[in-house]
Amino acid sequence: MFYDYLQSRLSTSIQNAIQLLHLKKTPDGESLLSKEDFTFLSHIQTRVRETRSKILVVGDVNAGKSTLVNSLIRKRLVPVDQQPCTSAFLELLHGPCEEIHAVTQSTFLRYPINHLHELVEAQGNSVDLFRIFIQSSHFLRDASIIDSPGLNINNVTTVNLFSKQQEIDVIVFVISSENHITQSVL
Numbered sequence: 001m002f003y004d005y006l007q008s009r010l011s012t013s014i015q016n017a018i019q020l021l022h023l024k025k026t027p028d029g030e031s032l033l034s035k036e037d038f039t040f041l042s043h044i045q046t047r048v049r050e051t052r053s054k055i056l057v058v059g060d061v062n063a064g065k066s067t068l069v070n071s072l073i074r075k076r077l078v079p080v081d082q083q084p085c086t087s088a089f090l091e092l093l094h095g096p097c098e099e100i101h102a103v104t105q106s107t108f109l110r111y112p113i114n115h116l117h118e119l120v121e122a123q124g125n126s127v128d129l130f131r132i133f134i135q136s137s138h139f140l141r142d143a144s145i146i147d148s149p150g151l152n153i154n155n156v157t158t159v160n161l162f163s164k165q166q167e168i169d170v171i172v173f174v175i176s177s178e179n180h181i182t183q184s185v186l
């Protein structure tokens with residue numbers, strides 16, 4: 001209850017701050033709020049409004065990330081393989097209807113949930129993120145979870161992965177028990 005109150009106050013305060021900064025002008029008539037500041041504040045507001053935690057699952061190729069994600073949601077949903085497998089970020093969320101959104105920078109396309117494996121295989125390298133909405137998972141009522149490509153599978157994906165961290169509440173690092181935990185891993 002108290003948390004809801006705090007959340008609502010914080011969200012309203014950020015909204016007011018954005019509006020006030022928009023109105024304030026420099027002597028040259030420019031808005032005091034730069035595009036970057038606006039994006040930053042809007043981003044914080046989205047985070048405040050989102051009550052579910054976001055969990056990012058990372059680790060080396062074949063560490064067992066996708067297997068862990070499937071066991072948390074109790075479904076064999078995201079692809080698992082002995083070969084390097086997950087080629088895109090797969091965000092699993094609770095949703096009113098089960099479907100996939102293939103998100104690229106400017107837009108997204110909708111697909112049926114049972115097309116996930118073909119989509120990841122065919123478009124994994126060109127799509128920024130697959131958002132997968134699922135109705136019937138208790139786990140996803142409290143948290144959304146992101147399965148990621150293996151670390152260092154290529155530079156672009158690794159950089160993408162690092163940039164995701166600012167949106168994330170918890171990072172789960174998966175290490176295969178065959179590769180013992182060493183000082184270098186820590």
Ligand SMILES: Nc1nc2c(ncn2[C@@H]2O[C@H](COP(=O)(O)OP(=O)(O)OP(=O)(O)O)[C@@H](O)[C@H]2O)c(=O)[nH]1
Nearest residue numbers: 061062063064065066067080081082084085086150
């Ligand atoms: N024995 C054993 N095998 C596992 C376990 N977890 C995953 N595996 C196997 O390890 C292989 C890789 O599992 P994935 O879950 O696809 O691994 P991943 O980290 O998602 O791999 P990438 O997406 O390619 O980075 C599969 O053959 C799994 O069946 C485990 O706890 N024990």
Ligand SMILES: [Mg+2]
Nearest residue numbers: 065066085086
């Ligand atoms: Mg995987």
